[in-house]
Amino acid sequence: MNLSQQSQFSSKVSQLLSWGHWFTFANIGLLLFISLSYLFADSAPTTFVGYLYMFVTWLSHTSFITFIAFVLTIFPLSLVFPYPRHIRGMAAVIATFGASLLTLDAYVYFNLGYHLNSSALPEIVSLLWHRLTDSPALTTIFAGGIVLLILAFQLLVSNYTWHHLARLKQYKFARYATSTILVCFALSHSIHIWADANLKFDITKQDNVLPLSYPTTAKSLLAKNDLLDLDSYKEAHDVRLDPHNIDYLAPTPPAQCVDETTAKIDILVFSNNDALESFVNTQPNLRKTDLFLQPIEVEDTLFSLVYGLPAFYKSPIFEKQQSPVWLSESRSLQVEGFEQFEFINSTNEDSSIRLVSADETTTVRNNAHAVFAFSLAQHSNGIVTTSRLYSSDKKVVQTDGLIQPSDIIATSVGHYLNCQTLAKQSMLGSNLYKRHDDTGVNYSQNVFIAFKKDRITLIDSDGNFKNISAAQGFAIEQRLDVPFLVQSIKKLKRYTP
Incomplete structure (x- = not known):
């Protein structure tokens, strides 16, 4: 009796873990799509290696944080509470929350240039409040629609992967995808180490573009905003905020000042x-x-x-x-x-x-x-x-x-x-x-x-x-x-x- 119960428990856990991996793969695809907005928020790289680093980092880092989220949430729930219907529902809700949070972070980064954090809470709240008060109905419908679409996607993927688990296990896609992600992960870190040692700011200026990535330094922050004279740095290891390379675009003044005074x-x-x-x-x-x-x-x-x-x-x-x-x-x-x-x-x-x-x-x-x-x-x-x-x-x-x-x-x-x-x-x-x-x-x-x-x-x-x-x-x-x-x-x- 005990052996039978233990075997049944192990079988449920094994099925849930197998389902969880396919559910995570589906969410990697969704989060890769959402995180594309980070790549368009800043100026594009100027070298082939810069583009290569951007691609492998986007692929591996997004996959990594998605997998970590699975390990920290769905995986322990599957071990402690191995009831498929409940786990699938909870996983869909958790994944919806995570994907919605990433969408919000991407929106904030695209508009403000930094990720969600407590020190910038007033600026973030101001941005969201301005958007809400500017067009409340449209903003509410749009934001609510995004959350509902993500939830619908999660429920659909959750049910599909569970009911087609046997067929999915026959595919070799997961094996190849995992190998590719691991290679990209190792390659992205190797390129970053090389770039940091050789002062390749086209690469290091991408620090902190993706959430939970490398911390931004003063040097990479300036490079990211094109305020570094990279040629001088390569020649003399002297990064300069060089005003001689800056042009000034004078704004167009208003036609006239309303009620202008003649004060002295x-x-x-x-x-x-x-x-x-x-x-x-x-x-x-x-x-x-x-x-x-x-x-x-x-x-x-x-x-x-x-x-x-x-x-x-x-x-x-x-x-x-x-x-x-x-x-x-x-x-x-x-x-x-x-x-x-x-x-x-x-x-x-x-x-x-x-x-x-x-x-x-x-x-x-x-x-x-x-x-x-x-x-x-x-x-x-x-x-x-x-x-x-x-x-x-x-x-x-x-x-x-x-x-x-x-x-x-x-x-x-x-x-x-x-x-x-x-x-x-x-x-x-x-x-x-x-x-x-x-x-x-x-x-x-x-x-x-x-x-x-x-x-x-x-x-x-x-x-x-x-x-x-x-x-x-x-x-x-x-x-x-x-x-x-x-x-x-x-x-x-x-x-x-």
Whole structure:
């Protein structure tokens, strides 16, 4: 009696395990189809080996995570609870949940550039909420339809493989497919090891494309977004964020600004802090903030101040002598003391914005609607520094978070001149009256700069990264925040062709 019961139990378990393998093969096919979207989310490889690695990794990694999901869920259930009808139903539900989750992750990755994770939960929820509120009926029908289609597929496959198990066992497909997947798995890891050792970024930039794959490094993140000068790296092992290879595509400005004002703004730039403080002592209406973030490189600060853009675009703009998009017949810039901006200088003393290389004797225009004053960085080392910014606008200095030079011109055009759409379309600086978060990007001395609250992340020309405190300047031991940096890099590249 006991032997019979044991034999019957073993037979059920054996059948369920055999069925489970075929059910898993069917789901590998489904997940391979869904995961194709990851391959189209980023720029394609540029070499044959890159395409080969993409194919073998897509095939083997997707198959691997599908098989692991089977081992962790359906396999133990089959051993503990060997009742075919119940197991098949539970397997269909579990597989539907897994495939739906992968579909959601693929959608998030395609739109945001990173996978589902807790650190990016606000951005993910915002994306989904925007989609839902934009077209609630269509989104609900579409999302529900996908889940129902996946469930129908799972139930169909579950029943078909169980009722045709004997015939399926005669096929040699599983044996060949398993061998192919194992070869691809070994080949993908071998290629990656070779690529990592030989600096083949066409391959390593694919890290983290598929879920649960290689962790993204600062270097591979930059390579993936085409911010690495690979030729220089091959020659001198020096990865550069090279602005000379960057082109600037100026956005088309709106035809006109609605209710544009004739406000006047004075921006006073002092060469040293002593001169700034001497001037401020004569201007009791100026208020201060100590969270003004500016590059150590003076030219980069001035460029951002005029164009509202990081110095990432400085070379192509200066080379072509392109004027800021915000300039027009009604919006002019008077420059005093900065020869590099002579080609956009207006001699009209009643210009909308006046930029002055100031000293203690500098005076403010009587009809100036707003005044900004700061001193250029004096440090010879480093990339960025926080200093003091004075403004006649109380709201500006009370803004939460760091303020950059590009924010000054964006606020001047967007708020004081009432050209909010123009500032938003043509600048990366924030209109401080419309700021919705405390994040920002910059670029100086071949270093990518991104900040979030008090944390500044610097990624240098070798792909190394460092987190520092904006207020205190000390290093912060924290992992690379990939979702935030992906968003920041996309923002930096907004005006590239």
